[in-house]
Amino acid sequence: MASHVTAHDQEHTHPTAGLYFKVGLVLFVLTALEVGLYEITYGEHAGSLASTLKPLFVPVLLLLSAAKFALVAMFYMHLKQDSKLFTGVFVFPLIIAAFIIVALMVLHAYHFAFARSG
Amino acid sequence: MTLTAHAHAAHLETSTGLDNRKVAIWTFIGSECMFFATLISNYLVNKGKSLVGPFPHEPWTSPAGQHFEPIFEIPLVTLGTALLLFSSLFVVLALSGAQRGNRKALIGWLGATIACGIFFAGMQVYEFTHFVHRGLGFTTNLFGSSFYTLTGFHGTHVAIGVLWLSTLWVDALRGKLPPQKSLNLEMAALYWHFVDVVWIIIFPVVYLIK
Numbered sequence: 001m002a003s004h005v006t007a008h009d010q011e012h013t014h015p016t017a018g019l020y021f022k023v024g025l026v027l028f029v030l031t032a033l034e035v036g037l038y039e040i041t042y043g044e045h046a047g048s049l050a051s052t053l054k055p056l057f058v059p060v061l062l063l064l065s066a067a068k069f070a071l072v073a074m075f076y077m078h079l080k081q082d083s084k085l086f087t088g089v090f091v092f093p094l095i096i097a098a099f100i101i102v103a104l105m106v107l108h109a110y111h112f113a114f115a116r117s118g
Numbered sequence: 119m120t121l122t123a124h125a126h127a128a129h130l131e132t133s134t135g136l137d138n139r140k141v142a143i144w145t146f147i148g149s150e151c152m153f154f155a156t157l158i159s160n161y162l163v164n165k166g167k168s169l170v171g172p173f174p175h176e177p178w179t180s181p182a183g184q185h186f187e188p189i190f191e192i193p194l195v196t197l198g199t200a201l202l203l204f205s206s207l208f209v210v211l212a213l214s215g216a217q218r219g220n221r222k223a224l225i226g227w228l229g230a231t232i233a234c235g236i237f238f239a240g241m242q243v244y245e246f247t248h249f250v251h252r253g254l255g256f257t258t259n260l261f262g263s264s265f266y267t268l269t270g271f272h273g274t275h276v277a278i279g280v281l282w283l284s285t286l287w288v289d290a291l292r293g294k295l296p297p298q299k300s301l302n303l304e305m306a307a308l309y310w311h312f313v314d315v316v317w318i319i320i321f322p323v324v325y326l327i328k
Contacts, residue, residue, distance in 0.1 A: 017214055024207035031203060035196050038326045042175070043192070061322045068203075068318045076210045077311045083136055086144045093148035097155030101162065108163040 014078055023075045030068050034061060143305045147312045154316050157271055161264040161324060168259035172252060175328045189254055190325055191245070198241040199321050202276075205234035206314040209283070209307045216290070216300040224295065228287045228303075231310070235280040242273040265324065272320060275313045282306045 037060060039045045041053045074080040079087050132138055171178025172186035179185045208231040215223030246266070254262045286303050289295045295303065 014214065014217070017211060020207055020210050020214070024204065027203045027207075028200065031196070031199060034322055034326060035192065038192065042328060058327055061326060065318055065322050069315050072206055072311055072315050072318065076206050076314075077308055083134070085134060085136060085141070089141070089144040089148050090151070093151040097151045100152065100155045101159045104159040104163055 014081060015075060019075065023071055027068055027071060030064050034064050037061065037064075137301060139301060139305060140308075143308050147308065150312060150316075154271075154319075157268045158319065158323060161268045164260040164264045168261045170259050172249075172254050172258070174261060174265070174325075184253075186253055189249055189252060191248075192325060194241060194245065195321065195325050198238045199317065201234040202238050202314050202317050205231045205238075206311050208234065209310050213300065213303050213307050216295060216303050217297055219297045221290065221293070224290050224303075225287065228283060228290060232280055232283050232287060235276055235283065235310075239273060239276050239280060242269065242276075246270075268320065268324065272313070272316055275316070279306070279310045279313050283310065 037053070037057065040047065041050050041057050073090070077090075079090065134141070171180065172189045174190050175188050177185065177187055208227045212224050212227035212231060215221070215227060249262075254265075256262055256266050283306055286295060286306055289302075
């Protein structure tokens with residue numbers, strides 16, 4: 001019974017409105033950084049920095065997206081406060097999903113390389 | 119009898135101590151992760167393999183001499199992205215209002231969430247119409263097929279989310295969403311956040327990475 005009370009309580013200790021606004025601000029800044037990075041690398045404002053930034057563009061963009069994804073999942077979807085069961089139910093398929101994407105990209109890259117050489 | 123039934127429904131005893139409906143929506147969201155993984159994979163493996171234009175980032179001239187400009191309009195999509203992110207903030211504030219019994223906050227923030235969702239869906243309708251007018255149909259090239267499939271399914275999820283949240287907004291207006299029933303909104307909010315995190319992936323992968 002005690003464990004039931006703990007789980008129930010965990011479900012309802014959500015963050016304050018102030019924290020939600022702070023997370024919203026960080027999400028907005030990260031999105032602005034993504035678009036800003038695109039503009040100075042490939043956009044109309046691309047200058048002398050563009051050639052230096054091009055190799056870093058995709059990794060940095062993916063990192064920014066991962067940070068935004070984690071912030072929404074942890075604070076807005078309450079995974080940080082809620083039962084770990086929910087985290088497991090969400091993260092396990094997410095790992096499979098990431099594996100599907102990477103595996104298909106590698107498979108197709110190999111197929112095209114083979115098709116061209118053959 | 120009715121009062122007892124309602125009280126029982128509000129505090130269900132389960133083996134995990136968690137509400138079954140919340141476990142169900144998380145399981146559904148987990149399955150949706152894999153659904154969108156297939157669509158994102160489809161887009162990525164076909165990226166850059168279109169034989170004919172129009173293309174997302176580069177201009178193209180057809181053998182007949184017809185010129186096509188790059189198809190994406192980043193400022194418009196950035197605005198849609200920002201509004202979808204704000205809608206996630208708004209719905210979590212609406213949920214906070216619902217849980218505290220603050221009906222004014224619930225109605226206001228939920229209305230703002232729905233307005234952002236409608237704007238985003240409208241932005242996508244405009245974008246699709248604009249692309250078709252500029253020569254990119256569903257079967258024009260690999261980019262068109264994979265782009266419309268991925269963003270179209272996401273747009274459908276947004277539309278379903280708007281409908282779901284609208285029914286709860288009507289409930290809130292009629293005073294039928296008390297704190298004891300806030301889980302109804304929490305489930306819709308979880309779905310809405312998921313739609314947002316999918317877009318957090320789609321936006322850079324489709325629109326920003328060349």
